[in-house]
Amino acid sequence: MGKPSLRPRGFDDLGLRRVFGDRMLPLLVAAMAFLAALAGAGAMAAANLADHWREGAGSALTVQVPRPGGAAAAGPGTVEETRIDRITGILRGTPGIAETRALPESELNELLRPWLGRDAETASLPLPGVVAVRMAENGLDDSVLARLAAQLSAAAPGTTLEAHRPWVRRLSLLARSLQACAWAALGLVAAVAAAVIAVATRGGLALRREVIETVHGLGATDGYIACRFARRAAGLAVLGAVIGALAALPVLLGLANLATPFQTNGAVGSAPWLAALPPALWIGLPVLPLAAGLIGFATAQGTVRRWLRRLP
Amino acid sequence: MVRLDEVGLRYGGTRGGPEILRDISFSIGPGGFRWLLGRSGAGKTSLLRLLSLAARPTRGTLIVLGADIGLVPRRALPPLRRRIGMVFQDFRLLPHLTAFDNVALPLRLAGRPEGQITVDATEMLRWVGLADKTGAWPAELSGGEQQRVAIARAVAGRPSLLLADEPTGNLDEGQAERLMQLLAELNRLGTTVVVATHNDALVERHPARAMVLEHGRLVEDG
Ligand SMILES: Nc1ncnc2c1ncn2[C@@H]1O[C@H](COP(=O)(O)OP(=O)(O)O)[C@@H](O)[C@H]1O
Ligand SMILES: [Mg+2]
Numbered sequence: 001m002g003k004p005s006l007r008p009r010g011f012d013d014l015g016l017r018r019v020f021g022d023r024m025l026p027l028l029v030a031a032m033a034f035l036a037a038l039a040g041a042g043a044m045a046a047a048n049l050a051d052h053w054r055e056g057a058g059s060a061l062t063v064q065v066p067r068p069g070g071a072a073a074a075g076p077g078t079v080e081e082t083r084i085d086r087i088t089g090i091l092r093g094t095p096g097i098a099e100t101r102a103l104p105e106s107e108l109n110e111l112l113r114p115w116l117g118r119d120a121e122t123a124s125l126p127l128p129g130v131v132a133v134r135m136a137e138n139g140l141d142d143s144v145l146a147r148l149a150a151q152l153s154a155a156a157p158g159t160t161l162e163a164h165r166p167w168v169r170r171l172s173l174l175a176r177s178l179q180a181c182a183w184a185a186l187g188l189v190a191a192v193a194a195a196v197i198a199v200a201t202r203g204g205l206a207l208r209r210e211v212i213e214t215v216h217g218l219g220a221t222d223g224y225i226a227c228r229f230a231r232r233a234a235g236l237a238v239l240g241a242v243i244g245a246l247a248a249l250p251v252l253l254g255l256a257n258l259a260t261p262f263q264t265n266g267a268v269g270s271a272p273w274l275a276a277l278p279p280a281l282w283i284g285l286p287v288l289p290l291a292a293g294l295i296g297f298a299t300a301q302g303t304v305r306r307w308l309r310r311l312p
Numbered sequence: 313m314v315r316l317d318e319v320g321l322r323y324g325g326t327r328g329g330p331e332i333l334r335d336i337s338f339s340i341g342p343g344g345f346r347w348l349l350g351r352s353g354a355g356k357t358s359l360l361r362l363l364s365l366a367a368r369p370t371r372g373t374l375i376v377l378g379a380d381i382g383l384v385p386r387r388a389l390p391p392l393r394r395r396i397g398m399v400f401q402d403f404r405l406l407p408h409l410t411a412f413d414n415v416a417l418p419l420r421l422a423g424r425p426e427g428q429i430t431v432d433a434t435e436m437l438r439w440v441g442l443a444d445k446t447g448a449w450p451a452e453l454s455g456g457e458q459q460r461v462a463i464a465r466a467v468a469g470r471p472s473l474l475l476a477d478e479p480t481g482n483l484d485e486g487q488a489e490r491l492m493q494l495l496a497e498l499n500r501l502g503t504t505v506v507v508a509t510h511n512d513a514l515v516e517r518h519p520a521r522a523m524v525l526e527h528g529r530l531v532e533d534g
Contacts, residue, residue, distance in 0.1 A: 013417065015408030214404045217366050218418045218465075219394030221387070312368050312389065 020204035026240035033244025043182035050175035061133035066158040226304040237296030241289035315339040319372035348508040350525035356508040397471035436464040455482035
């Protein structure tokens, strides 16, 4: 007799446990969460890339000073050396330029090795002198650069100035577009998850129609009934999202691990495995179940309340 | 308590099918008792649906527990429903809840403390003679037992207005007699009671004011 007296926590008044998406819903939400994790990671990677390019290459200029005598003729105190010094002098005197550095020949050879092979040093190619320039925060606008280029080639005929900015603009645009696509995918995934939950909720409503009408007739408010469904939907969605996020974790770690060498500028394998996942993802992954729970709760509430409006 | 003035009801809204109830006017004061009589299809269940706020009138004025049902906002209805007990012709027990939980449901909806719910629901089930069936599922109960659970559920919340639709349909004569004593007892305690039935013998044994429906019209009240 005392047995039924204690109402168990999470008492299932409407008998939803048996009719409302017990297996299918968490699995579908898990798939959505997995996709969301990938899309989110994509958005973050694209953002990182865009920043990287903008900060690095966006402010860079390359100045090439031809050496009429060829690389072999270059040596301390030669004409070429003074030409490069002159160019560097002009660059240093130009406002808006933060740093100039004449690349030593060995570094130049190193850079060219992938294209020219081991024999780069011995090949009798006339390599130009190269000065790497980093512009200050706001850089120089295009007309100033044009004037600078004219000034440089007057000082040392044949000198060219190459701004990386147009490339960076395109790459940045590409990165931003990728990012926008990733956000759109994330939004789409959320919308599909909401639709899946709405369909499951409607299925539960249809199967429990008589029960709901009876409970409504006994004086249950719309809020009471909607809350029963919303709690169940939120629980199932959180469960699904946890599964999906856990499934995405090894995939993301693997991808991050592959990307590590590019992010740390050639220091291959120096980053510890777990730290390779950007901190934003460590925050983003736990947010997935939370977001799924909110979507589940809100969608079920809306669906049930709209359905209940047919009752007096 | 209850007052109807030229009330009409169509299923499917104002433009729905034919008018099932037409020009119904009557009133029942607090603590009143009424039989609701009429052939099958006369509209007894429909009238009880109006009184239990399961349907709103498509025309006329319906006042239940002091509220003008045609005018009050939808959210005002649940608290009113909780003050009305209804024994449905087809019981409407929740199949996934035990007899005890079915009886406890309106008390839980009303937010009563769980301790009091246990006492009241158990007492109600004892009162209808089902003390040994508290843990039974509706599907395990006979028609008469289900009807008695439905009665216990309707009465458990001590409603101000009790509506019963053919409540003796599945009861034997002794049980029907017991039910009538139970209803009379509640009525004496102040509950307004309306009982729809076509059990003439029962009405003869318990004379009270009767309303007679015929083809959706009230043809007799008194
Ligand atoms: N939900 C409904 N939709 C349409 N017509 C209905 C509905 N319920 C009852 N009716 C019709 O209303 C009339 C009265 O039915 P009802 O109120 O159940 O009568 P009673 O309870 O006296 O047998 C019948 O003709 C029935 O077909
Ligand atoms: Mg009927």
